[in-house]
Amino acid sequence: NTAKNRLDYQPPAYVISQVELEFELLPSKTRVLAVSQLRRAEAGATSLWLDGQELQLISLTVNGKDWTTYEQRPDGILLRDLPEQFELCIRTEINPAANTALEGLYLSNGAYCTQCEAEGFRRITFYPDRPDVMAVFTTHIIADANLPFLLSNGNLIARHQLADGRVRVSWHDPFPKPCYLFALVAGDFDELTGSYITKSGRNVALKFYVDKGQQQQAQFALESLQRAMKFDEDVYGLEYDLDIYMVVAVDFFNMGAMENKGLNVFNSKFVLADAQTATDTDYFNIESIIAHEYFHNWTGNRVTCRDWFQLSLKEGLTVFRDQQFSAAMGSATLCRIDAIKTIRTAQFAEDAGPMAHPIRPDVVEEMNNFYTVTVYDKGAEVIRMQHTLLGAAGFRCGMDLYFQRHDGQAVTCDDFVQAMQDANQTDLSAFKRWYSQSGTPELSAILENTATGVRLTLRQQTAPTKDQADKHPLLLPLRYELHDGKGQIQSGLLQFASAEQSFEFTDLQLPVIPVLLADFSAPVKFSYAWQTDELLYLSQHAQDGVARWDAMQQLWSDLVRRSVRDGQLAAIPSGLLDVLGQLIRSPLTDLAFSAELLTLPGFDTLAEQYEQIPVEMILDALESYQQQLATLFNADWLDLYQRLAPAPYRYSEEQTGLRALRNTALRYLLRVTETPDSLWQQQYTGSDNMTDKLAVLQALVRAAHPQAQQMLQQFYLQYGHNVQLFDKHSALLASLGTPQVFALLDQAEQLAQFDWKNPNRVRALYAVFGQQNPAMFHQADGAGYQRLASVIGKADVINPQLASRLVTPLLSFKRFAPARAALMQQALSQLQQQGLSPDLTEKLNKALH
Ligand code: HT7
Ligand code: ZN
Numbered sequence: 001n002t003a004k005n006r007l008d009y010q011p012p013a014y015v016i017s018q019v020e021l022e023f024e025l026l027p028s029k030t031r032v033l034a035v036s037q038l039r040r041a042e043a044g045a046t047s048l049w050l051d052g053q054e055l056q057l058i059s060l061t062v063n064g065k066d067w068t069t070y071e072q073r074p075d076g077i078l079l080r081d082l083p084e085q086f087e088l089c090i091r092t093e094i095n096p097a098a099n100t101a102l103e104g105l106y107l108s109n110g111a112y113c114t115q116c117e118a119e120g121f122r123r124i125t126f127y128p129d130r131p132d133v134m135a136v137f138t139t140h141i142i143a144d145a146n147l148p149f150l151l152s153n154g155n156l157i158a159r160h161q162l163a164d165g166r167v168r169v170s171w172h173d174p175f176p177k178p179c180y181l182f183a184l185v186a187g188d189f190d191e192l193t194g195s196y197i198t199k200s201g202r203n204v205a206l207k208f209y210v211d212k213g214q215q216q217q218a219q220f221a222l223e224s225l226q227r228a229m230k231f232d233e234d235v236y237g238l239e240y241d242l243d244i245y246m247v248v249a250v251d252f253f254n255m256g257a258m259e260n261k262g263l264n265v266f267n268s269k270f271v272l273a274d275a276q277t278a279t280d281t282d283y284f285n286i287e288s289i290i291a292h293e294y295f296h297n298w299t300g301n302r303v304t305c306r307d308w309f310q311l312s313l314k315e316g317l318t319v320f321r322d323q324q325f326s327a328a329m330g331s332a333t334l335c336r337i338d339a340i341k342t343i344r345t346a347q348f349a350e351d352a353g354p355m356a357h358p359i360r361p362d363v364v365e366e367m368n369n370f371y372t373v374t375v376y377d378k379g380a381e382v383i384r385m386q387h388t389l390l391g392a393a394g395f396r397c398g399m400d401l402y403f404q405r406h407d408g409q410a411v412t413c414d415d416f417v418q419a420m421q422d423a424n425q426t427d428l429s430a431f432k433r434w435y436s437q438s439g440t441p442e443l444s445a446i447l448e449n450t451a452t453g454v455r456l457t458l459r460q461q462t463a464p465t466k467d468q469a470d471k472h473p474l475l476l477p478l479r480y481e482l483h484d485g486k487g488q489i490q491s492g493l494l495q496f497a498s499a500e501q502s503f504e505f506t507d508l509q510l511p512v513i514p515v516l517l518a519d520f521s522a523p524v525k526f527s528y529a530w531q532t533d534e535l536l537y538l539s540q541h542a543q544d545g546v547a548r549w550d551a552m553q554q555l556w557s558d559l560v561r562r563s564v565r566d567g568q569l570a571a572i573p574s575g576l577l578d579v580l581g582q583l584i585r586s587p588l589t590d591l592a593f594s595a596e597l598l599t600l601p602g603f604d605t606l607a608e609q610y611e612q613i614p615v616e617m618i619l620d621a622l623e624s625y626q627q628q629l630a631t632l633f634n635a636d637w638l639d640l641y642q643r644l645a646p647a648p649y650r651y652s653e654e655q656t657g658l659r660a661l662r663n664t665a666l667r668y669l670l671r672v673t674e675t676p677d678s679l680w681q682q683q684y685t686g687s688d689n690m691t692d693k694l695a696v697l698q699a700l701v702r703a704a705h706p707q708a709q710q711m712l713q714q715f716y717l718q719y720g721h722n723v724q725l726f727d728k729h730s731a732l733l734a735s736l737g738t739p740q741v742f743a744l745l746d747q748a749e750q751l752a753q754f755d756w757k758n759p760n761r762v763r764a765l766y767a768v769f770g771q772q773n774p775a776m777f778h779q780a781d782g783a784g785y786q787r788l789a790s791v792i793g794k795a796d797v798i799n800p801q802l803a804s805r806l807v808t809p810l811l812s813f814k815r816f817a818p819a820r821a822a823l824m825q826q827a828l829s830q831l832q833q834q835g836l837s838p839d840l841t842e843k844l845n846k847a848l849h
Contacts, residue, residue: 002838003364003365005363006307006309006362007362009306011042011132012128014038014039014040014042014048014082015039015134016037017037017136018037018136018138019034019036019127019135019137020034020036020138020140021125021137021139022140022141022142023139023142023184024142024143025096025112025141025142025147025186027096027107028095030093030096030112031058031093032092032093032094034090034127036087036088036135037087038086038088040082040084040085045082046080046081046082047078047079047080047081048082049076049078050077050078050079050126050127051076051126051127052092052125053075053104054099054104054123055092055094055122055123056093056094057072057090057091057092057126058091059089059090059091060088060089060090060126061089062089063086063087064087064089067079077126090126092124096112099123100798100799101800102115102254102799103116103119103254104116104120104121104123104124105123105124106252107252108250108251109251109252110187110188111147111185111186111187111188111189111248113183113185113265114182114184114260116182117180118311118371119180119368121180124182128179129179130307131180131306132178132305132410134176134178134410135176135177136172136174137152137154137173137182138157138170139152139153139154139171139182141168141169141170141171141184142162142166142167142168143166143167143186144165144166144167145167146188147167147186147188149185149187149188149189149209150185150186151171151183151184151185151209151246151263153183153262153263154172154173154242154262155171155173155174155242155243155262156169156170157171158170173242173262175241175261175301177301177304178410181259181301181304183258183260183265185265189248190210190212190213190215192207192216192219192222193205193206193208194208194222194225196229196240196245198233199233200239202239202243203243204240205244205245206244206247207244207245207246208221208247208271209249210271210272211251214249214272217271217273218272220273220274220283220286220287221271221273221286224286224287225245225247227325228295228325231291231325231328232294232321235324235328236321236396236399238403241302242262244262246262246263246264247293248263249266249268250265250266250268251267251268251758251760252757252758252759252760253267253759253760254759254801254802255371256270256289257289257290257292259292259294261297264293264294269724270285270289272724273286275651275688275689275690277725279694280651280656280659280660284656287326287329288322289322291322292321292322295318295322296314299317299318299321302403302407303403303406303407304411305412306410308367308370309361309364310412310413311360311370312359312360312376312382312413313411313413313415313416315376316359316375316376316379316380316381319376319379319380319383320380320383320387323336323380331593331657333545333546333590333593334592337546337549339380339381339520340520340550341605343373343378343381343523344605345604346373346377346604347377348440348525349608350372350374351374351439351465352440352608352812352815353466353847354466354812354847355369355372355466355811355843355846356438356439356465356466357372357374358436358468359378359379359434359435361375362436362467363467365838365841366837366839366842374438378523381523382434382435385434385522386420386431388479388493388521389477390424390426394420394423397423397424398419398420398424400423401422402419406419417431417432417435433472433474434474434475437471437472438465438468439471440462440463440523440524441460441473441474441524442460442461442462442524442525442526442527443459443476443496443516443522443525443527444458444459444528445516447510447512450504452504453506453507453509454505454509454510454512455504456480456482456504456514457500457501457503458494458496458500458501458503460474460476460500460524461499473498473499474497475495475496476495476496476522477494477495477521477522478494478522479491479492479515479516479519479521480492480493480516481514481515481542481544481547482515483512483513483514483538484509484512484513487541490507490508491518491543513530513537517550518543518546518547520546530551532555532575533575535551535555536551536555536573536575536576536579538551539551539555540579552597553605555576557601557605559625560618560622563617564618580598581636584598584665585636587640590657591658592653592657592660592661594657595660598661600625603618603619603622603774606618612816612817613816614817615778626668627671631671631672633668634668634674634675637669638669638675640665641662644662646659646662646687646692649688659691662692663698663699666679666699667699667703670699670700670705680696680699683696684696684697684711690728693715696711697711697712697715697732698732701737702737704736704737704738708736709736712729715729715732716729716751720753723760726764727761727764728764730754730765731772733745733765734748734765734768734773735772735773739776739779739783741776742776745765745769748765757798759799759801762795762806763802763806766788766806767805769784770806770808770810771808777809778820780820781823782823782827785823785826785827788807788809788810788827792807792810793831793834796834796836801839803839803840804840807828807840810824811828811846811847813825813847828844828847829848831844832844832848
């Protein structure tokens, strides 16, 4: 196979100081000229490997002479007999119109755009496509006048009209960069302009390019960018470095966005927002992704990765930074709850499945398969733990030293931790195992009385994962609160680094109610034998908001676990009903937090708590508990709903909280037949925003309401012309928990707006079906598995990255009971019969062997 190992890293034989690119854009015959200045870096080297894929080579010269001593292979060229220093000039031809993989140069609704991370630049020209080769880029773009915006990285240096009517523009980026940060965009857009004055007084032009007529919908993204720029100055002292920052929104895109130097390219769904088309969640995501890409300017671009095994160096750190930003813009507790849900669902599942890998993987076949929730989100948790251990000031000192040492370099995760250690004169060697060990640590605790106080004994162990048999203890920073139940609390931070260790606490006697993972201070599974009334106590008295929410989650998980164990539904304890009733009747001032406390854990969170996932039992228990809460508190829900009167739409913390709680009430109300249709009909027709309209449809779908389908159809007819809303319709339809969903998916694929080549369209139907419709995806006859597998087979021919991400829910078939596992495995095996992309091949081989 084509596996690459982290430890096989070799520095480049030649480095490149400058590269000059010239593009003559034509849809199916774009000409690319690349002129690079190279210098030998490895003593004695005379040959150089240039990556290249799907390229037609036109000519190749070294120092102006045709070069014939090279070997061309399907994935690149090996140049031989090279001098110490030379100018390399390569002409290639590429076909953007045929590029459905959306890597390299491609067309999105008639606009040219590029995606070069991780290894897309090799689809543009022959080049050492590796992040440790950093060069200064100058880019010339020649195109017809019907493409008024010709953009690339850096600053615009020239614009000429050519004799043949075409236009030639030139851009220069003074900051050396790896080719994965190269970008080119050419199209006809609307432009939204703003500015930002940096802390040292430089004026930066901010420019957003969106489809015609959508200029105003970029306003929120522009303001988010300004807030992110200010945050990075205030919190990290980091200032933007070019005179212009551009963001282009395109509808054909494989991920959320891309941080190309000075020219971000975004999936349009993470730029465009107004009250009529975007929900509160969309606004939140836009602000956080805009910030994420902006923060990459320092953590990723100025200091980049030496090799792709180090991806978490930039991604874990940048996710942590965007989480800090979101927490500062709104409720820190709610942001943390969001992040915890991601870890407890997708990340724990990844660790327990065939694609398990450490945040810094050791072996990679297809790099695109490693843009994972482990590298990103667990990576962010690993950075967060360093922040916790060193404190905010110590962490900032470490960041300062990191930039002081490594600005302009391509470095490793070790370099990052070294800077943290050196700046704080501390030893993080015990902590570093988090970078190399995969799997989810399981932490347990026992409390007992001693002569002088209370002893807390902790144990940790990590089960073997598919990629690593042997596991060792990790350093866990544990934020604890010990409650005596009468209002006395001892709190602090423990560092637990061995398999078992005891900690003594004086001035305490049992009973003591412990919180050990306040703020989810380590990404582990924690078990403790709390009594119901202890959890109820914590749900109201824990100092940490996350711990209060977690206590409620734990109460529900315990109930579901007992129901699964006994094969019959466990009764909801009266104490829990009292707490819930109290919350519904008089919610906390933080309404969004109240909504979280009143919401049961999702199927995925619960599923990760079982070695073998009891699908039906979890679903049935969840269903019954929600139905009980709906019925028991019917009058209170109605009262709450009516008290929370909406104001004209604004995206603000206060209003978002109100909508979240009101729509939580609505979800419960729609489970009860006595609720008059006029209630939700009024909200649907009367509301001035998409958050509340969509909440009605979601509530109808989740309650399997008799009018759900008809309302979906009405929504489609009214809003389906807008692609963002078309996708929302698709997502709702794909989450219908009844067998009609299969016929509806068939129909949705036939709609004029649906396009197999557009990842947003496909994901709205099938990422949602696979990941958010457990009842139908896991239908006992295997129809859900068959459907997803056939979609993946179809998608793989068009876009391997897309197909490879859709397959995730099928990969963990070993987590299910034998009959179901066999059906899932069969679906995967059938898929494997087809000639598959390297992306899917890597995943299926790991899952099936
Ligand atoms: N650094 C980017 C990662 C990325 C990507 C983006 C768009 C399309 C394909 C991609 N492959 C990898 C996005 C980020 O983390 O900011
Ligand atoms: Zn990123």
